[in-house]
Amino acid sequence: MKAxxxxxxxxxxxxxxxxxxxxxxxxxxxxGGSSRQGGTMHGVAAA
Known part of the structure; x- marks a missing residue:
């Protein structure tokens, strides 16, 4: 198993x-940026 x-x-x-x-x-x-650590990552994960 790779991943x-x-x-x-x-x-x-x-x-x-x-x-x-x-x-x-x-x-x-x-x-005051809302895109903190993993902000976009979580968005991609949810997609």
Missing amino acids: SHPLQLLDKLNEKLSERSNSQREKEKTL
Whole structure:
């Protein structure tokens, strides 16, 4: 099995992204951006 489930892959990706985008999230918080970490990712996962 390459990938048990696409969502699991997204979870792993989100983990790595969250580590990297921590500082970016702070910037977005200051800007009041609604697209925080994984914002678009979750949208894609829901599709």
